[in-house]
Amino acid sequence: MICLTLATIAEIVDGELILAGDATEATEISGCSDTDSRNITPGDIFFAKPGEFTDGHLFAPKAVELGAALVVGERQLDVDVPQIIVKDTVLALGALATEVVSRVRAMGRMRVVAVTGSNGKTTTKNLLRAIFAEMGEVVAPIASFNNEVGAPTTFLKVNERTDTLVAEMGASRVGEIRSLTDMARPDVGIVLMVGLAHAGEFGGIEQVEIAKREMVEALGPDGVAVLNADDARVVRMQSAAPGRVVWFGRSDAAQIRATDVTVGADGTRFTLHVPNEAPRPVHFPVIGEHHVMNALAAAAAAWVEQVPMDTVVSVLEATTRAERGRMEVLHRGEITVINDAYNANPNSMAAALRTLAQIAEPGQRTIAVLGSMSELGDLAVSEHQKLGELAVRLRIDRTFVIGTEARPLYLAAVAEGSWDDEAAFFANADEAFDAITAQLQAGDLVLVKSSNAAGLMSLGDRLGDYVKGMNA
Numbered sequence: 309m310i311c312l313t314l315a316t317i318a319e320i321v322d323g324e325l326i327l328a329g330d331a332t333e334a335t336e337i338s339g340c341s342d343t344d345s346r347n348i349t350p351g352d353i354f355f356a357k358p359g360e361f362t363d364g365h366l367f368a369p370k371a372v373e374l375g376a377a378l379v380v381g382e383r384q385l386d387v388d389v390p391q392i393i394v395k396d397t398v399l400a401l402g403a404l405a406t407e408v409v410s411r412v413r414a415m416g417r418m419r420v421v422a423v424t425g426s427n428g429k430t431t432t433k434n435l436l437r438a439i440f441a442e443m444g445e446v447v448a449p450i451a452s453f454n455n456e457v458g459a460p461t462t463f464l465k466v467n468e469r470t471d472t473l474v475a476e477m478g479a480s481r482v483g484e485i486r487s488l489t490d491m492a493r494p495d496v497g498i499v500l501m502v503g504l505a506h507a508g509e510f511g512g513i514e515q516v517e518i519a520k521r522e523m524v525e526a527l528g529p530d531g532v533a534v535l536n537a538d539d540a541r542v543v544r545m546q547s548a549a550p551g552r553v554v555w556f557g558r559s560d561a562a563q564i565r566a567t568d569v570t571v572g573a574d575g576t577r578f579t580l581h582v583p584n585e586a587p588r589p590v591h592f593p594v595i596g597e598h599h600v601m602n603a604l605a606a607a608a609a610a611w612v613e614q615v616p617m618d619t620v621v622s623v624l625e626a627t628t629r630a631e632r633g634r635m636e637v638l639h640r641g642e643i644t645v646i647n648d649a650y651n652a653n654p655n656s657m658a659a660a661l662r663t664l665a666q667i668a669e670p671g672q673r674t675i676a677v678l679g680s681m682s683e684l685g686d687l688a689v690s691e692h693q694k695l696g697e698l699a700v701r702l703r704i705d706r707t708f709v710i711g712t713e714a715r716p717l718y719l720a721a722v723a724e725g726s727w728d729d730e731a732a733f734f735a736n737a738d739e740a741f742d743a744i745t746a747q748l749q750a751g752d753l754v755l756v757k758s759s760n761a762a763g764l765m766s767l768g769d770r771l772g773d774y775v776k777g778m779n780a
Contacts, residue, residue, distance in 0.1 A: 309353075309464050310408055311338040314378065314390055317353075320407045321380065321400035323392035331390045337378055341401065341464045343457055350375030353404075353464075357397045357457065358382065364397070398456055405460030406491045409473070412466045413493065420492050421609050422475040424485055424523045425500025425536075426516060427656045428602040429454060431594070431630040432500060433476040435606035438623045443615060444471030451631075454478035459488050480683070482519045489526030496609050497523040498534040500601065502541035503655035517541045524548045534608045536601065537562040556608040557601065564608040566590075571597045573644070573667045573753075580604075580621065582611050588621050593628045595635045595646065595667065598659035602630075633765045635660070638772025642750040645775050647768030652681045652759045654691045658698055664755045665702040672753050675706040677744065677767070679758025680713035689716045696720030696731075706747070707731045710740045711762055737767040745774055 315333035318325040325333065339351030345367035348354055354371035356364040356379060368379050372387045379391045380400055394400040412418050421440070423432050430451070437448035447470050449462040454476040466473050477488045489497075502517045524533045524545045533549040536542040537557035546553050556564040566578040567587075575593035578600055592603050603624050610620045629636050633650030648660050661676060668674050676699055684691055696717040699707045707726060709718035710733075718733040729747075734740040748754075754775075756768035 309338055309340050310411060310467050311336045312408075313337070314392075317378070317404065318392045321392060321394050321403050323380065323394040323400060326384060326391045326393065328388050328390050335390070338467075339377055341404070341461055343397075343401070343461065345371035345374065345376075348374040348376050351377050353378045353380060355397050355401050356381035356385070357401075401457065401464075402460045402487070402491055405463040409463050409466060409492055412468065412470060415468060417468075418466060418470050418473055419496070419613060420473045420475060420494045421496045421498070421613070422477055422489065422492060422494035422523060423498040423500065423605070423609075424477040424479070424520055425498070426503030426520070426653065427598070427659075428500045428605070429476050429478060431599060431634060432498065432602040432605050433474055434631060435603060435623065435627060436472075436474045436609060438627065439606060439610045439615060439620055440472040440474065440613075442619050442623065443613075445469050446472045446474060448474035449476050455480075456484060456487060460491055463491055477523065479519045479522075482515055483522070485519055485522040486526065489523060494523075494527065494531065496532050496534060496612055497527050498605050498609055499523055499536060499542050499545060500605055501536055501539045501655070503653060513541075517544075521545050521548055525550075527551060532612045534605060534612065536605070537565075538601070554608050554612055556604040558604075562604070564604050564611060566600050566604055569597060569600055571663065571666045573640070573669075576600055580607065580617070582607070582617055585617055588617060590621055590624055592624050594630050595637065596630075596659060596663040597666065598656070598663070599630060599635070633760075633768070635663070636768075638768065639775045641775070643748055643752045643754065643775045643778070645754045645768065645772045646756070647765060647772065648755060648757045649679065649762070649765040649768050650760055652679075652757055652762075654681065654684075654687075654694065657681060657695050657757055660755060660757045661695065661698055661702055661704065664704065664753065668753050672751055673705045673749070674703075675708065675744070675748075675752055675754045676704045677708045677710070677740065677754065677756040677764065677771075678714060678717060679710045679762030679764040682759040682761045688713065692716040693720035696722075696726075697724045699731075700724040700726045705730065708740055708744055709733045710737055710758070710764060710767075711735070714758070714762070737764060741767060741770055741774075744771065748775070748778075 341353040343357040348371045354376040447465045537555035555562045569578040580588045638645045721731040758764040
């Protein structure tokens, strides 16, 4: 974070400054911020955020013990560092992030590249971070820090040396992305796709489209919208762009596009086309044809910012996984285990199943270990049913379904023709682990896929460790 005095921070967040120890209004703070006391390092700001299940104010003493130099909260606490008392901690966090980004941008050095979409945000963000890191200092979120708390926490890490801020922007309601773009003011805004992620909270896919459109609307006349030419809902956003539009995709309409796409267990190969340059062959080691679109989106943003395509291709070919728990190969050998249980929605779940079928060698047995998808509202039953039907149509050899919320998936698979032991249902991960490991045999290709809330990522890890032990 840039260096600011206590008095300046208090003014920015519209709070009451309470001094402590040797601190004065002129005392400077340059540490980053966090709302999780476990992440605090010496000199940081701790934002004591009230939560749904606990209250950040209770952890302020621990944050101070770890070195927090300032506590921002909604009530005065018994700690021996300066405090700023505000009406709303989250709004204060956003206000400080807005000001810090604005001041760094006024220095004329930093570009902001933002990405949103129902699928692929984190993968694209990771690619953007790696690409722009070849050009200078980059600030980008860890994990999926993309909401009203995680995003501004990331934004506050920028300083005078930052060349690029990569902003991942998620939303569960209309207006959230607008709030984040107000903080970051992106130069380049990427919209990956409009799908059913969080559709239950939004109230339907039409509302999801409105929310993602906010990314395009936030761009200024000099901003560039990087849009998916293969998604009709994203294509409609062109009318909202105040400035230039650059298209990515696999159709001829895209300026940055992929042709000759082939999928295998070692990743995806394709030919990358950009305007006024010779086509380039790319081996993208991340498993899954759907990740090609994420690679194209990152390449398009890099092209807009005049990053050499040789650099882009080099980064793509060095990327071995999308993210922890996203099509992550835990073991590749006689039995291969792929853990994709960090998150899920109908689009990503279907893409993962298709990938499982695509990368299997002839005669190789495919096993899908599937849990529930969260935040689908009234669509939950029907969307799980569609996946059960898809698993059968893709000829997945074994479909293991875990958890009550995912049971419609199992019932649909059975109804579609998954008989005998081809489909099985388990109440919990422990039951599933015992049954799956009892059936594993040499040559199996295993996919574990669910929303993070279903808790199957740890099951995927257990299966990976088990297989490694078998081969030890």
